[in-house]
Amino acid sequence: MTSPISLHDTGELLLPSPLQPFHPDWPGADKLNLFIKRDDLIHPVISGNKWRKLKYTFNALPAGCERIISFGGGFSNHLHACGFLCALSGLPFTAIVRGDYSTSLTPMLEDLYRWQADIRFVDKKTYKLRDDPDWLSALSQRYPGSVIIPEGGSQHLALKGVAEIVEECDVEFDHVIVPVGSGATLAGLITALKKPQSATGIAVLKGEAYLESLVENLLPPDTVMPAWQIHHQYHCGGYGKAPEELKAFCNDMQRSYNIPVEPVYSGKMFAAVKDMIANGQFSSGSAVLLVHTGGLQGAR
Numbered sequence: 424m425t426s427p428i429s430l431h432d433t434g435e436l437l438l439p440s441p442l443q444p445f446h447p448d449w450p451g452a453d454k455l456n457l458f459i460k461r462d463d464l465i466h467p468v469i470s471g472n473k474w475r476k477l478k479y480t481f482n483a484l485p486a487g488c489e490r491i492i493s494f495g496g497g498f499s500n501h502l503h504a505c506g507f508l509c510a511l512s513g514l515p516f517t518a519i520v521r522g523d524y525s526t527s528l529t530p531m532l533e534d535l536y537r538w539q540a541d542i543r544f545v546d547k548k549t550y551k552l553r554d555d556p557d558w559l560s561a562l563s564q565r566y567p568g569s570v571i572i573p574e575g576g577s578q579h580l581a582l583k584g585v586a587e588i589v590e591e592c593d594v595e596f597d598h599v600i601v602p603v604g605s606g607a608t609l610a611g612l613i614t615a616l617k618k619p620q621s622a623t624g625i626a627v628l629k630g631e632a633y634l635e636s637l638v639e640n641l642l643p644p645d646t647v648m649p650a651w652q653i654h655h656q657y658h659c660g661g662y663g664k665a666p667e668e669l670k671a672f673c674n675d676m677q678r679s680y681n682i683p684v685e686p687v688y689s690g691k692m693f694a695a696v697k698d699m700i701a702n703g704q705f706s707s708g709s710a711v712l713l714v715h716t717g718g719l720q721g722a723r
């Protein structure tokens with residue numbers, strides 16, 4: 424039997440994560456109350472929102488769980504977090520990776536090998552089967568006693584962990600902003616808001632309509648949700664794309680405000696917020712919560 428991961432009890436996780444007022448020198452920002460929820464500070468390895476999303480899955484593994492299996496790309500923060508948590512809890516981990524990186528390991532994959540993960544490189548066509556019930560049941564048969572976590576940790580249990588971001592906040596806010604990859608973090612925040620609060624996701628990849636449907640599919644059915652939306656004009660060319668302007672913006676976040684951000688997720692979110700403020704998208708006097716989801720290990 425596996426024991427729950429007691430990172431929290433050993434003081435290794437910084438929770439609740441710090442909530443800090445943010446006063447950038449951006450046009451229009453002086454009329455708003457901005458706060459940053461520093462989930463990037465939760466843990467140096469487990470990227471901010473990945474702990475939120477995995478917490479309840481790892482703490483409620485069925486007795487007799489012998490292995491965790493999950494999916495991601497070669498640079499996946501999610502696989503990295505899963506591999507780390509498996510190593511801590513002494514559980515074998517199988518990472519199913521989209522594309523063959525065997526001759527060009529990324530820093531994340533190198534870590535996974537160090538943590539004794541079993542890495543399977545699959546082609547794009549096979550990877551597409553990751554949610555196919557027949558393929559998944561064949562996978563379970565091949566690895567008896569395994570728990571399969573979907574790509575990005577995107578499952579209903581993830582929402583409960585993410586909702587704690589809002590529960591930890593002791594300030595009133597009107598809007599919450601977060602980057603969107605698989606959509607589970609945005610979905611979890613939506614479930615925790617009370618009308619008239621609203622949520623805005625910043626898409627880091629090109630995927631109009633598709634991202635909205637990922638979020639909708641995760642939300643509990645038949646409940647009245649607060650207003651939410653995804654902005655699609657801030658992905659800077661797509662996932663992992665980092666034009667010079669964005670890199671300069673990330674450097675400036677560090678230099679001027681002492682907030683480390685990376686160009687894949689958090690940099691795009693902060694740059695979007697700067698633009699939204701300049702365009703008058705928040706009414707004067709509103710309080711806006713910016714969720715810093717971490718990802719700094721991924722900037723290597």
Ligand SMILES: *Cc1c(COP(=O)(O)O)cnc(C)c1O
Nearest residue numbers: 604605606607608688716717718
């Ligand atoms: C994975 C990740 C996200 C995206 O979260 P989703 O729940 O997949 O939308 C955002 N920020 C960082 C730093 C991440 O690693």
